[in-house]
Amino acid sequence: MKRGPRGGGASKAMGKRILGWIFLCLAISVLGAELLMYMETGAYKALSLGGIWQNLHLTSYIQSEDLVTGKIWRPLWDPGIVTILACPAWVLLAAIAGLFFILSRQRRR
Secondary structure, X not given: OOOOOOOOHHHHHHHHHHHHHHHXXXXXXXXXXXXXXXXXXXXXXXXXXXXXXXXXOHHHHHHHHHHHHHHHOHHHHHHHHHHHHHOEHHHHHHHHHHHHHHHOOOOOO
């Protein structure tokens, strides 16, 4: 079976685009949840990625913190990872989506 001139590059680009769309949909969903909370309470409260992670699976959050602080390097967790996890989730998810879209662009030769 012959492979195309790109050697599977088109399928890799498609996979990156799909991941980009998934992360973009997640970003829009989180932003939508924030807007619904704003409409209910009248006050804006950003949902952080760390807060979402803790609500979804607190055990894995604690284990990750223990792993990084105990075995790798304490400052990597705090202030490093903690700062990133404190950012609004929709911003980080949209940035990851944009990164996947950029990486999926076909290079011209």
